[in-house]
Amino acid sequence: MATVTFKNDIVCNLAGTQINIGDIAPVVTVVNCNPMLQNETIGGEGKVQLVVAVPSLDTGVCDAETRRFNAEAASLEGVEVITVSLDLPFAAARWCGAAGIENIKVCSDFRSKDFANAYGVLLADGPLAGIMARAIFVVGKDGKIAYKQVVCEITTEPDYEEALAAAKAAC
Numbered sequence: 001m002a003t004v005t006f007k008n009d010i011v012c013n014l015a016g017t018q019i020n021i022g023d024i025a026p027v028v029t030v031v032n033c034n035p036m037l038q039n040e041t042i043g044g045e046g047k048v049q050l051v052v053a054v055p056s057l058d059t060g061v062c063d064a065e066t067r068r069f070n071a072e073a074a075s076l077e078g079v080e081v082i083t084v085s086l087d088l089p090f091a092a093a094r095w096c097g098a099a100g101i102e103n104i105k106v107c108s109d110f111r112s113k114d115f116a117n118a119y120g121v122l123l124a125d126g127p128l129a130g131i132m133a134r135a136i137f138v139v140g141k142d143g144k145i146a147y148k149q150v151v152c153e154i155t156t157e158p159d160y161e162e163a164l165a166a167a168k169a170a171c
Helices: 060-073 087-100 114-118 160-169
Strands: 002-007 010-015 028-033 036-042 049-052 081-087 105-108 135-139 145-150
Touching: 002 081, 002 114, 010 060, 028 114, 036 081, 036 087, 049 060, 049 160, 060 081, 060 087, 060 160, 135 160, 145 160
Parallel strands: 049 081, 081 105
Antiparallel strands: 002 010, 028 036, 028 105, 049 135, 135 145
């Protein structure tokens, strides 16, 4: 079972199916916060997706990460950027309005945790059990995982440049 740490000393196990580069990306449905409660599909063929899993938009690191990907999305022609958390869509919509998020889709996996389980990023135990690890996936036009980054320490930001380069390369 894969793990991440919280504050460098608490180990949290990841539940769900661990997927890897080259695997077919699971096709799952999440809920968009704009337009409110619209279903969005992650995975599948025909488009490039940069999928960013965050624990909660209400934390400083997730806030900074989502704002950064929103800013970078403007230069990612042909790439759909989706941030997914387990925050309720109503809370995510309020956060997006306050943060000026306009270039990415911000979605919730609150209904079934299908994304968290299918992509292997649900924290199974520890003080943060039930939320998602910080992770990034690039799904290529062929529907396969072209890039995967699970951030080992949940309180740190991901490697933005590597993730953005992978998304651009997948186009």
